[in-house]
Amino acid sequence: MTQTKQTTQKPAYNVWQNVRFMIGHAWHSCKSVLWLCLAVVGVSLGLNLAQLFIAPMVLARVEQHAPLPQLLGTIGFFALVLAILSGLQGYLKENTMYGRVGVRLSIINAISEKACTTSYPNTRDPVTLKLLEKARYACRSNSRPAEHIWETLTQLLLNLAGFSVYLALVSGLNFGLVLAVAATTAVGFFVSRRINEWGYRHREAEATYQKQIQYVRDKAESIHLAKDIRIFGLGSWVEDLYNSALRLYAAFVNRREKIYTRACAVDAVLTLARNSIAYFYLIRLTLAEGLPASQFLLYFSAFSSFSTWVTGILQQATTLRQESLDLSSIQEYLHLPEPFRFEGGQPIPQSDAYELRLDHVSFRYPGTDRLILRDIDLIIRPGEKIAVVGLNGAGKTTLVKILCGFYDPDEGRVLLNGTDIREFNRQDYYRLFSTVFQESSILDITVAETVAQAVENIDMDRVKDCIAKAGLTEKIESLPQGYGAHIGKNIYLDGIEFSGGQTQRLMLARALYKNGPFLVLDEPTAALDPIAENDIYQKYNEMTTGKSSVFISHRLASTRFCDRILFLKDGVIAEEGTHDQLLAQGGGYAKLFDIQARYYQEGRDLDEIQL
Template sequence: MKQSQKPTYNTLQNVGYMLGLSRRHYPSIPYLCLAMAAVTAGGSIAQLLIVPAVLRQVEVHAPLASLVTAIVFFGAVLFLLYGLKAYLKEVVSTSRGNLRLLMVTKISDKMARTSFPNTLDTEFENRVERALVSCQSPASPTEAVWATLTDILTNLIGFGVYLALLSGLHPLLLAVVAVTTLAGYLFSHRINQWVYQHRKEEDTYQGRLNYLLRTSTDRSYAKDIRIFGLKPWMDAVWSKVMRLYQDYLRQRQLHYLWIDVIDLVLTVARDGIAYAYLIWLALTEGLPASQFLLYFSAVSGFTQWVAGILDKISELHRQSLELSLFRETLDWPETFRFEDGKPLPSTPDMPCEIRFDHVSYRYPEAEQDTLHDICLTIHAGEKLAIVGLNGAGKTTLVRLACGFLDPTQGRVLLNGQDIRQYNRRDYYALFSAVFQDFSMLEASVAENVAQRVEGIDTDRVRQCLDQAGLTEMVRSLPQGLDTKLGRKVHEDGTELSGGQTQRLMLARALYKNGPVLVLDEPTAALDPIAEDDIYQKYNRMTAGRTSLFISHRLASTRFCDRILFIEHGRITEQGTHESLLAAGGGYAGLFAVQSKYYQEGDSEDEQAI
């Protein structure tokens, strides 16, 4: 799905979508909005009538009791309406906020459950980000749309009542009011369109400023800023962007100034004509002062109702564009089969043979394949190592094996069956994996290992931590397994080192206990000895289980049944560690370079000692 100029859903469809969503989850919202509109319009109408009504009592020399009764009556009505309005505002804001949070959950769920290739699509990521922005606060379209609909209803009610009050005046006066109101609206609408069309320019400036602010205050950048003296450079970039942003703001304010000037001119013209006409009626036909005040206030109020209807309909259209984008994000097509796929039950001891049948893969918009014509069988229970230089295609091969990607050409088969027929989430359940980029959550140690909040087997958690070499570290933590990790959510959280985090991820993979184990360079932060120790532990713990190991340190994978050496997206060598060394090919050459590096490093360390 590519972004188009015309939204997929129009305003009426989006209003219908919001009403349907409300009906299923918070059915009171539309009725609360209708009640809020009636109460708000009623308050404005009562305010319009109170002064002319009291003045009329004075004009007819009504008894004091009648005058006081009229004042008390209107005061009580206003008190009741404003009190009811305040109550409804609190009730409806809670329901609208809950519905908005539900919509945030929908977008989050879409991002968390979508086909993995979508996460690599820049356009999809931009859509998700914009959809989340449309839900981030009460002023965002997904919640503000209810206020807009309420305002439209309020203005329609007020328009109807005021039109009835002014029906006794000359039609020409109403025509003047309508024409000046429409002219003012069209002019302001045109200028507001300029502002709306340039919103991306403002978003760009704000995005750059926010990035600079985050970077300058983020602790992870603190060392680089100081070591490389980045502050003057960041100040210069900030100043440049700020100048451009201020130029844009000056242009925007100039446009808003024109709106104010035109509105002032039209208001003076309209009120002047209304004054003149009503004064003429007072002088020639004896129009009472109370009716003069009522009509003149109604003329001004009528203008506001008409302008309010036009303005809120325009605002509803703008909000509809964001709602359409929100819905288009939820509708984003899935490349994998999920609930409509064939179920795939699994057990920890399930034999899994994965075969690549002439598999090629090319990333979107890439000029050449990352992997080309791979024919490979990973036998059930085999320990397979995949090695090669950076960019050779190792991680892409693992992504294909794990079902994160589908081949551009060829097939990936599980026990002889194309994995595309299965529910992809069932297929994911086969794998316990640790990848290069970690996903440690701001939660307790136990929750990170078990990846759940309830039903945690603490004995098993301890066993997995021990196998990963973290028992002593966890014992030293303030609350043991219950210690919170990270400080973005928990002020008293503990931060782990890179090596400790990698070991924690290994413990997590052990806890899941899937029939296929995948380690995609998970030990980069460990020294060679610690890495070898981890891999040897995996060798013992994964006996009889299909295992894939990726490491840039070739010596770490000597225990594997078979080693693949990948160059330029192709398998150029395969065999045991000894057979590949004996062959004297690319693997042997790379191993010799690494061995020399470690030998030289050890020699230098000894000399230093």
């Protein structure tokens, strides 16, 4: 666990652009946030002025030997004003929270929508994922910039207004003294800021320590790892990791607090110097010119508050600049360019027969030099069943991702009925595919909702039919809530934990329910036992009737059900044909099939065959 090296990168959006972004977002989602900010500024400034004048005014009445009713009237007037303004300030501050939370939630929704709809390559790009993490972090709580910026802007406006009013009040007394107070305040602020910014400059290191602590904690509490922790006796080891992470973080915090203590010491010295200057001048003025005690109190309080306004302006301006960096991450992510067309484009042709072609396609993953697919030329005819086989790393899953439109090829084209799919709206293109991938997204919802991928207008007869075709009817109907049973235990206490094979069957039922013209199965039987696997194969023809299908499998016995088999090797289609044709050729496919067959036969040496 090492400290993260800090890097400096100029943000894509400046402070004004980010403030304008937030104001625009508030204007469309909750306008009251803007008016309440201005109201809080006005009421807070009025309350501050009332607090400034109450003591000098009462003291002035005493110096004037005013009658008791007049003195009490002055006190009562200010007490009433303070009570009204204090109550109004509390009411406004309490009610500002709801609108600010609403604006933050609307930004979270925008980020989530972008994350769910962005082009697939963005979901695998480390730079984009880091940007998404920063954008989400900026919205994580009430104290994060997506909400706290309203407090920053409110306080900045308040300090600017207070500075203007107090400057008008004290500048007529001695402008040199005003400059001295402002200068010592500014020096103290910038010295303290430089020291205090140590924490901000090392925020990524702190986030790394916190992330490490949270990671170990999550793993220790994970229901999925509970068995391993107990069986392998990992409890003490996990505890040591957690304590180690805590010690590193504690050392970081201890170092930070020592640095902050220096800032407090510098601020105390400069505050003492500033107050001494004001005291010295006002005492001399009192002795030399007979300045009344009430005015002495008024001016000294004004000078003290004047320095507070200056400090406040500088602090809030600094905070705004820091928050702007996080807000810039939000804008950068929301305005992230999309490599795919999601608006406009040609409509998908309405047809009962779609032909899909890879026209001399080559592809490498972003940021790498190695070609995963090289000059692939393939036509998938309407209703054709194709199997894609090969060793790990041959490019099978990548081929499927290209067919499904998750990536565009670096060279060549993907054609749907003769048209480059880049001309279509990519979302419309995705609707053509029903898929089962090795990695599946399972939400804690009901079985029926999982199959239909909907919460309303679910065709239960169709759900049951798809469940039956996937071979999961007996399991589902044995559950107390049947098709309404909840999946997973993260939300519902009565949730069901399916086995790996049952989950794959459920995903197969989901693909069948969608009923796209293309069915793509990436290792659909990987988690099934041989008997269950054979059951799926027997139903394969029924499941793919009227559809074009692409079937990836490591178990070559399954490929005999397909019209055509593609044997991939080193990113190219090395062999092509039916199961019997490829066996007759005696090439790589036949050798791989023979190796797999030997696992079920006695007395044969696997080392005899070389691929």
